[in-house]
Amino acid sequence: MVPEASLEISRRQFLTAAGLTVAAVCFPRYLAAQAGGLVETAFKEAAKAKVTVQNLRRNVSVLLGAGGNIAVLTGPDGKLLVDSEIITARPNVSKALASINADPIKQLINTHWHFDHTGGNEWVHEAGASILAHENTRKHLSQATRVEGNWQYTFPAAPAGAIPSTVFKDEHTLHVNNTTLMLKHYSPAHTDSDISVYFPEADILHAGDTFWNRDYPFIDYGTGGSIDGQIRAAEANIARVTDKTIVIPGHGAVGGKADLILFRDVLVEIRGKVAALKQQGKSLPEVVAAKPGARYDAVWGNLFQNPSDFVALVYQGV
Numbered sequence: 001m002v003p004e005a006s007l008e009i010s011r012r013q014f015l016t017a018a019g020l021t022v023a024a025v026c027f028p029r030y031l032a033a034q035a036g037g038l039v040e041t042a043f044k045e046a047a048k049a050k051v052t053v054q055n056l057r058r059n060v061s062v063l064l065g066a067g068g069n070i071a072v073l074t075g076p077d078g079k080l081l082v083d084s085e086i087i088t089a090r091p092n093v094s095k096a097l098a099s100i101n102a103d104p105i106k107q108l109i110n111t112h113w114h115f116d117h118t119g120g121n122e123w124v125h126e127a128g129a130s131i132l133a134h135e136n137t138r139k140h141l142s143q144a145t146r147v148e149g150n151w152q153y154t155f156p157a158a159p160a161g162a163i164p165s166t167v168f169k170d171e172h173t174l175h176v177n178n179t180t181l182m183l184k185h186y187s188p189a190h191t192d193s194d195i196s197v198y199f200p201e202a203d204i205l206h207a208g209d210t211f212w213n214r215d216y217p218f219i220d221y222g223t224g225g226s227i228d229g230q231i232r233a234a235e236a237n238i239a240r241v242t243d244k245t246i247v248i249p250g251h252g253a254v255g256g257k258a259d260l261i262l263f264r265d266v267l268v269e270i271r272g273k274v275a276a277l278k279q280q281g282k283s284l285p286e287v288v289a290a291k292p293g294a295r296y297d298a299v300w301g302n303l304f305q306n307p308s309d310f311v312a313l314v315y316q317g318v
């Protein structure tokens, strides 16, 4: 595995995309533009960002682009995808999938409800896939849902074809392409809809947004997320992998157990510092100014969450 190298590539690509002015990006009508903000920027970046294919082990590979990482399982039953990226990434995701083989997409699993993991649901469904997710993913996609923090965006109810047709509550196991997939719900972490997808034969875990590899995570308090839940999920991920397990994060390069441990340690350290300062009566601006993540900010704070946005998310939950 080459987490450092591919991380640098993906970060550079992202920053290049972020610096571009996009003259015209066509959005579906149901996603009427809402002024400014991270979500609008993400739509534009995803339309430009390259999507690369990384082969992992056995019949599992991963697509790395501007939105959530997509796991791809291939075989006689057709392609199975874990997550569907940002809607504007469709042309580049399609191209990447076609570069693997010409097989149709037959199944889609969502790791949680966010737009950068479910944005392609409708077109993937139209291409022939049935959609499986946690019951709270269906709930949040079925109605208008507001996200606060630095998103400040109200997502309208998704179109019917984008809604998962099969949902589960705690655990679900399926067999596709001569491969076992073990799906497991996390107690509320990044949202209340997070699941992991584990491929036991290949020993690959897709942890969705319970794991960000060297990037500060967004935490969606509005749909059940919290810093403490995010830390609990990080602990759960560490407990279930070995040094040989390949771990796909929601964002960032593919990693392993050492990267999960680093992620947990960074969250715990910053949470501890923020909580101590808040207990001393410090205001949010004062805590931000104290730079509790100073050791990590240069690397961890330049993708979706800058250091002050992340400190605000931690401050809210301690």
Ligand SMILES: [Zn+2]
Binding pocket: 112, 114, 190, 209, 250
């Ligand atoms: Zn997310």
